[in-house]
Each structure stands twice: as structure tokens, then as C-alpha cells.
Amino acid sequence: MAEEAVDVSNKQIILKHYVSGFPIESDFEIRTTPIRLKVPEGIPNAILVKNLYISCDPYMRNRMSEMEGSYVDSLVPGSPITGFGVVKVLDSTHPDMKKDEFFWGFTGWEEYSLITSTQSLFKIQHTQVPLSYYTGILGMPGITAYAGFYEICSPKKGEKVFISAASGAVGQLVGQFAKLLGCYVVGSAGTKEKVDLLKDKFGFDEAFNYKEEDNLNAALKRYFPDGIDIYFENVGGKMLDAVLPNMRLRGRVSVCGMISQYNLEKTEGVHNLFFLVSKRIRMEGFLVLDHYHLYPKFLEMILPHIKEGKVEYVEDIVEGLENAPAALIGLFTGRNVGKQVVVISHE
Amino acid sequence: MAEEAVDVSNKQIILKHYVSGFPIESDFEIRTTPIRLKVPEGIPNAILVKNLYISCDPYMRNRMSEMEGSYVDSLVPGSPITGFGVVKVLDSTHPDMKKDEFFWGFTGWEEYSLITSTQSLFKIQHTQVPLSYYTGILGMPGITAYAGFYEICSPKKGEKVFISAASGAVGQLVGQFAKLLGCYVVGSAGTKEKVDLLKDKFGFDEAFNYKEEDNLNAALKRYFPDGIDIYFENVGGKMLDAVLPNMRLRGRVSVCGMISQYNLEKTEGVHNLFFLVSKRIRMEGFLVLDHYHLYPKFLEMILPHIKEGKVEYVEDIVEGLENAPAALIGLFTGRNVGKQVVVISHE
Numbered sequence: 001m002a003e004e005a006v007d008v009s010n011k012q013i014i015l016k017h018y019v020s021g022f023p024i025e026s027d028f029e030i031r032t033t034p035i036r037l038k039v040p041e042g043i044p045n046a047i048l049v050k051n052l053y054i055s056c057d058p059y060m061r062n063r064m065s066e067m068e069g070s071y072v073d074s075l076v077p078g079s080p081i082t083g084f085g086v087v088k089v090l091d092s093t094h095p096d097m098k099k100d101e102f103f104w105g106f107t108g109w110e111e112y113s114l115i116t117s118t119q120s121l122f123k124i125q126h127t128q129v130p131l132s133y134y135t136g137i138l139g140m141p142g143i144t145a146y147a148g149f150y151e152i153c154s155p156k157k158g159e160k161v162f163i164s165a166a167s168g169a170v171g172q173l174v175g176q177f178a179k180l181l182g183c184y185v186v187g188s189a190g191t192k193e194k195v196d197l198l199k200d201k202f203g204f205d206e207a208f209n210y211k212e213e214d215n216l217n218a219a220l221k222r223y224f225p226d227g228i229d230i231y232f233e234n235v236g237g238k239m240l241d242a243v244l245p246n247m248r249l250r251g252r253v254s255v256c257g258m259i260s261q262y263n264l265e266k267t268e269g270v271h272n273l274f275f276l277v278s279k280r281i282r283m284e285g286f287l288v289l290d291h292y293h294l295y296p297k298f299l300e301m302i303l304p305h306i307k308e309g310k311v312e313y314v315e316d317i318v319e320g321l322e323n324a325p326a327a328l329i330g331l332f333t334g335r336n337v338g339k340q341v342v343v344i345s346h347e
Numbered sequence: 348m349a350e351e352a353v354d355v356s357n358k359q360i361i362l363k364h365y366v367s368g369f370p371i372e373s374d375f376e377i378r379t380t381p382i383r384l385k386v387p388e389g390i391p392n393a394i395l396v397k398n399l400y401i402s403c404d405p406y407m408r409n410r411m412s413e414m415e416g417s418y419v420d421s422l423v424p425g426s427p428i429t430g431f432g433v434v435k436v437l438d439s440t441h442p443d444m445k446k447d448e449f450f451w452g453f454t455g456w457e458e459y460s461l462i463t464s465t466q467s468l469f470k471i472q473h474t475q476v477p478l479s480y481y482t483g484i485l486g487m488p489g490i491t492a493y494a495g496f497y498e499i500c501s502p503k504k505g506e507k508v509f510i511s512a513a514s515g516a517v518g519q520l521v522g523q524f525a526k527l528l529g530c531y532v533v534g535s536a537g538t539k540e541k542v543d544l545l546k547d548k549f550g551f552d553e554a555f556n557y558k559e560e561d562n563l564n565a566a567l568k569r570y571f572p573d574g575i576d577i578y579f580e581n582v583g584g585k586m587l588d589a590v591l592p593n594m595r596l597r598g599r600v601s602v603c604g605m606i607s608q609y610n611l612e613k614t615e616g617v618h619n620l621f622f623l624v625s626k627r628i629r630m631e632g633f634l635v636l637d638h639y640h641l642y643p644k645f646l647e648m649i650l651p652h653i654k655e656g657k658v659e660y661v662e663d664i665v666e667g668l669e670n671a672p673a674a675l676i677g678l679f680t681g682r683n684v685g686k687q688v689v690v691i692s693h694e
Contacts, residue, residue, distance in 0.1 A: 256624070
């Protein structure tokens with residue numbers, strides 16, 4: 001016998017309009033609408049979910065602007081924000097997705113979502129770890145770090161690795177992967193707290209606060225007197241310009257993101273690209289969406305590492321959907337320490 | 348019986364001082380010194396050569412500035428300029444280099460040179476072609492084009508290829524290699540004469556004069572409505588910035604040089620590097636000196652093509668060593684049409 005459908009109120013975070021420059025809280029609004037906790041009649045292969053954790057990720061800034069032909073769809077002003085999250089199935093018309101199962105993938109910034117495009121969702125099989133990990137180390141940022149380091153950087157034991165935005169969701173993992181491989185690893189971040197975290201918690205060999213360096217080139221020379229083999233690029237702009245002259249012959253730059261540039265009306269120009277020639281550097285951009293097939297292999301590697309404490313993970317957890325806009329904005333001012341997660345409901 | 352040593356006068360082109368900005372003729376001077384046409388006593392493995400053809404190449408601009416730890420040594424103010432050329436051996440103490448043999452490789456901008464570092468010289472075995480070809484299509488620029496296209500671009504039949512400075516020594520060959528492979532090929536150059544050459548002589552599908560385009564982005568969209576798979580980069584700066592948004596997914600940028608930037612006090616900033624991420628572009632610099640081992644394979648491929656007229660080659664030949672400085676300077680104003688060669692002596 002079918003359960004009675006329940007009508008509840010659904011709190012949502014709406015993007016009011018496209019944003020230029022730094023996003024501010026008034027670019028968002030909270031709306032409450034009713035929702036029936038059941039997949040409507042006649043919609044096959046859909047699920048109605050409760051959103052538990054949502055993820056604040058730098059790539060979301062690009063989606064707040066109107067972009068044509070981009071690699072991700074722009075957000076829709078007037079509609080709830082979409083992004084990665086961890087969900088619990090309340091009702092399903094999908095043969096492979098059952099009530100009370102957990103999934104991670106694309107969902108809405110709201111308490112409940114009807115998901116009709118379920119192909120991007122991954123079923124959560126391992127629940128001995130906090131479910132929030134599936135917005136980070138065991139989710140999109142985890143595969144990003146794994147693919148971006150192992151597939152794009154061609155790393156070898158003993159190489160010198162530099163990571164910018166190193167305490168973020170991706171950076172902290174890349175640094176630990178590089179250490180596990182036997183590399184010398186240095187990270188940059190924007191506060192003393194993050195720098196301490198890099199050295200004390202994540203086991204980086206060295207770390208520095210880029211905001212306290214008048215001369216990034218000199219800072220890099222201090223930590224890499226013989227140069228950098230691998231630069232894992234998360235920030236772009238001035239940092240990239242400082243890194244290029246400090247690269248070693250046949251160095252590799254894996255371009256994951258350029259967060260320092262996303263809120264600028266005009267991006268900073270990069271002047272030192274001729275070093276690509278003189279040092280025979282390979283610089284390669286990548287997107288995680290090309291690498292999801294590696295997820296099972298990645299899980300097999302990372303789960304034992306987490307269990308044995310060989311890989312550490314730091315989350316910055318904010319409670320409450322209503323605090324999600326400030327959490328997202330905080331990514332771009334560096335407020336978060338570790339992976340930024342928002343809890344909508346603990347279950 | 349040993350031949351009598353002959354003393355002659357040796358005209359030389361001297362770099363007077365390091366150059367900043369555009370080089371001008373007064374940065375050079377002509378000097379005449381005596382030379383004995385014999386390897387001096389006690390110097391083993393050396394040759395005394397007559398310089399026949401010398402090569403003007405863009406990379407030489409970087410050598411006119413004082414640079415530390417660069418991939419090439421700076422020129423030495425007060426000394427003759429050095430560069431690639433075709434030489435005839437007049438005297439030798441090297442067991443494998445005989446009188447009257449021809450070589451190409453590093454020599455001086457002077458009538459006669461004593462070469463003690465002979466390891467960079469290649470013996471010229473095929474003399475059915477003009478010897479000047481060994482400063483270009485059969486010399487350093489030839490291997491540059493071959494390695495830069497086949498090794499760095501990972502080209503496939505049917506791909507869309509764009510080449511800047513396309514009528515130059517390297518560009519004209521890359522375009523023809525791409526056509527031989529079955530690619531769609533477009534080149535840019537700086538005069539109508541060069542544009543006509545690209546289309547009529549080298550068989551490019553299309554070509555345009557970048558100086559006549561107000562909007563490089565629009566020009567690229569006109570010729571590549573579906574985007575560029577491969578960009579063979581010779582110029583840098585604004586052109587690179589216009590190309591990046593027009594690249595296709597998983598496109599490749601082979602960075603051979605950035606001639607538009609070499610004379611600037613501060614290089615132009617490149618703003619569109621985030622497209623490396625969104626389009627998963629690989630951008631890779633290279634230097635020919637890593638690829639000389641391919642020379643025999645390259646010769647085997649190119650010589651029949653030249654003989655059968657499948658590959659065309661255009662040189663801009665200037666007569667007389669005294670005209671070499673103007674020829675070199677002309678590279679940076681785009682005066683040359685095709686490979687810039689200077690004849691010191693026809694034999």
C-alpha cells in the first residue's frame with residue numbers, strides 16, 4: 001500500500017541576479033515554498049530527496065555570471081542554487097535508487113529536491129565515514145585532486161611540488177598524495193592558521209602565507225632554491241607569474257582553477273609565459289568531469305588511507321542552509337579553513 | 348707535404364652592447380681582423396671554416412640581452428655574433444671532418460671562423476639542394492617545425508590547425524606538414540604578400556593579415572567557426588589571448604616562440620588562461636635542442652618531399668655579411684618574406 005504523501009515547507013537559497021565582481025549576501029535570498037515529499041505521478045527515473053550536506057566550491061563563482069557555451073551551465077536567477085551535495089532518498093521511481101539510500105552528486109540548495117537527472121549521482125556504499133566527506137575527500141574534490149595530480153602532473157618520487165590554495169578541499173589532498181609518493185611539498189595559503197595546518201596536520205614540508213610576502217618570486221626561491229617540478233595551480237594571476245620563472249626544466253603545471261581571478265572584472269595578465277618555451281614546461285588544464293571513471297579506483301586507494309590515518313582531512317562545517325550564501329562568499333575571501341561544507345540536516 | 352698557411356682579412360659583425368627594446372643598426376658594427384686559414388698548432392678536434400650562409404632567427408633577440416641561466420648563452424658584446432650557418436671546411440684537426448666538406452650548425456657572423464666546439468655541427472650529405480636550405484628547411488628551423496608539430500601537437504587527420512607568423516621559416520613548414528596529414532590549416536602573417544604566399548604557394552586553406560584585423564577574436568571565429576584543435580604559437584601576446592577562447596575541447600598549443608614579445612620592455616599580459624581549464628587545453632613549450640636526435644628521421648621524410656615538390660620552401664636571401672644586421676632587425680619588423688638567410692659567400 002502506497003504511503004500517504006506529506007506536504008512540507010521547503011527552504012531554498014535563490015540567486016537573485018547574475019553577479020559581477022565579488023558576490024555579496026544581498027545577491028542571494030531565502031525563499032520558502034511548499035513541496036510534496038513524493039515524486040509526482042508520471043515522472044520515471046526520478047527521486048525526491050532530503051538534502052543533508054551541500055558543498056561550497058570555487059567553480060560555483062563562474063556559474064553566478066552569465067556565460068555562453070561554458071563547461072558548466074550558469075545558475076538561473078530566481079531559481080535555487082544547484083551544486084554538489086549528499087542526499088537521502090525519500091521517494092523514488094528509479095529502479096536502482098531506493099528509499100533511505102544515500103547518494104552524492106548534483107542537487108539543489110534547498111531542504112528537499114526533486115531530482116530528475118539522476119545520472120550524475122553516485123551511490124554512497126561506505127558509511128563508516130562521516131557522510132559530509134562525500135562533498136569533499138570522497139566526492140568531487142577528491143577525484144579532482146586524484147586525477148589532477150596523478151593523471152595531469154606525471155609525478156615522480158623526489159620531485160619538488162608546489163600547491164597554491166593548499167589548505168582547500170583539493171589542495172590538502174594533492175599535498176598529501178605528493179607526500180605519500182615521496183615528493184618535497186610546499187603549499188601557500190592566506191592565514192597563519194592555514195599555514196600551520198599545512199605543516200602540522202597535512203605534513204607538508206613547508207608552507208607560507210602569500211599575503212605576508214612582498215615578493216612571491218623571492219618566497220618561491222626560498223623554498224625551492226633548485227626550482228619546482230610540479231605546480232598544482234588553484235589561484236592564477238600573480239602567483240602563476242611568480243611560479244613560471246621558478247619552474248625546473250620539463251616542469252608540469254596542472255591547472256585546476258584560478259580562484260584569485262574569478263571575481264575580477266578583468267583578469268590579471270600573465271607575463272612570464274615565455275618560460276614555457278625556455279624551460280619546456282607543459283601546462284595543462286583539466287576538469288573533474290572527464291575523470292569520474294576513476295572514482296572506484298580512487299575510493300579503493302583513499303578509504304584505507306583514511307581508516308589508517310595516512311590521509312588527514314579538514315572540513316569547515318557551517319550549520320544551517322540560511323548560512324550557505326555567507327559560506328560560499330567566504331571561499332573567495334579565504335574565510336574557510338579546509339573544505340567548506342554546509343549542513344542542511346544531519347539526517 | 349703541409350700546405351702553406353694563408354693570412355687573410357676577416358670581416359666580422361660585432362654586437363656593440365646589450366640591447367633593450369627594438370635592436371637598431373647602430374647596436375652592431377663591422378670589424379675587420381686578420382686570420383690565418385689554418386687551425387693553430389696544438390688545438391685538436393677543431394676546424395677552420397669559410398662561412399657561406401648565416402641564418403637570422405627570432406631566438407637571437409633573446410641572446411642580445413643579458414640573461415642568466417637561460418637556455419642559450421647571451422651574445423658577448425665586443426665579439427662576433429654567433430648563430431646557425433652553413434660552413435665549408437678549409438682546415439681540420441678533427442678526424443671526422445675533412446677539408447672541403449660542408450657542415451651546418453653553430454658558427455660566427457664573420458667570413459672565416461675557427462670552430463673548436465664541433466659537436467653541434469651536422470655534416471651535409473645531400474648537396475643536390477641549395478646549401479642555404481641547411482639554414483632553414485633542412486636545418487634547425489626544419490627540425491623545429493617537425494618536432495614542434497609531430498611531437499608536441501599530437502596532430503590527427505582532419506583537425507583544425509592555426510599557425511601564427513605562418514610564412515616564417517618554421518611556420519611555412521608546419522602548415523605544409525599539417526596539410527600533408529589532412530588537416531584544415533589557417534595562417535596569420537603581417538602583409539598581403541605573405542598572406543598570398545600562404546594560400547598560393549604553401550597551400551594553406553586560408554590566411555589573414557593580422558595587422559588588418561581590428562578584432563583578432565572575430566577573425567579567428569571567421570576562419571574557425573567550430574574552433575581550433577591545434578595552435579602553433581610563434582608570436583605570443585594579443586594573438587595568444589585571442590586564440591585561447593577559440594580553442595576546441597582538448598586542444599593543444601605548441602609554444603615555439605613569442606616573437607611579438609621579445610622587444611618589449613614589459614611583455615603583454617595574457618588574460619584568457621582560464622580557458623586552459625574550461626577547455627582542457629594542453630599548452631607546451633619546446634626547444635629544438637631536445638629533438639636533434641630526430642634529424643635523420645626528419646631528413647628521410649623531407650628530402651623526397653622537396654624533390655617531388657610536395658613541400659615548398661621560400662627563402663628571403665640577402666647578399667653580403669654587411670647587410671646581416673639589417674636582415675636580423677627586419678625579422679622583428681616582419682620585413683622578411685620567408686626564411687631570412689644572409690649569403691656571405693656562394694662558395
